[in-house]
Amino acid sequence: MGKTRIHVLEDDQEIRNVIEILLKEEGFELQLSSSFSELKMNIQDAMPDLFLLDVMLPDGNGAEICEDLKTDIFTKHIPIIVMSAQNDSEEKATAAFADDYISKPFDIDDILIRINTLLKRSAESKTSKV
Numbered sequence: 001m002g003k004t005r006i007h008v009l010e011d012d013q014e015i016r017n018v019i020e021i022l023l024k025e026e027g028f029e030l031q032l033s034s035s036f037s038e039l040k041m042n043i044q045d046a047m048p049d050l051f052l053l054d055v056m057l058p059d060g061n062g063a064e065i066c067e068d069l070k071t072d073i074f075t076k077h078i079p080i081i082v083m084s085a086q087n088d089s090e091e092k093a094t095a096a097f098a099d100d101y102i103s104k105p106f107d108i109d110d111i112l113i114r115i116n117t118l119l120k121r122s123a124e125s126k127t128s129k130v
Contacts, residue, residue: 003029004119007048009039009065010083011057015104019052022108023115036060048078050119052111055084055092063092070097079118081111 006023010016011034023030031048033039036059051069055062062082069075082093085104093101100114 003027004050005029005031005046005048006050006052006115007031007033007039007043008052009033009036009057009062010052010054011035012054015054018108019111022111026112028115034058036065039065043075047075049122050115051075051078051080052115053080053082053098055082055086055089061092063089063096063098066093066098067096077122079122081114081118 006028008016008019008023008030010019013034016032016034020030020032031042031046033042036057051066053062053066062084066080066082069078069080079099081100081102082089082096082098083102083104083106084093090101090103099118102111102114
C-alpha cells in the first residue's frame, strides 16, 4: 500500500505552503488545489484518503463542496476536515456532513492529531466492512 494521500483545497498560498511542508514532513502524499475547479481536475487522476477544505474559496464555498463530496457515491466514504476563520463556519461544516472542523488560525499539532484520528477511524471502518 502506498502513502496516504491528502487533498488540500486552500486558496491562500501561504497557508497552503505551511500545510504542505507540515504534511510532507509527516510522510503524506499531497494533492494541492487553490480552487474547486482545480480540485475536480485533480481528483480525476487519483482519489485522496482525506480532504482538507477551506471554506472561503474564489469559486465556491468549502462547506458546500464538502456536502457535494459527502453525497457523491465515489467520495462519500472519504473523511473531510473543513477549516475556516469565519465564526459561523463550524455550524455550516457540520450541516454539510464534515467529519471534523478546524478554526483558523490553527495549531499545527492539532491538525496532525485530527488528520491521524480521522485516517485511523476510516481505516478501522474499512476493515470492519470486509
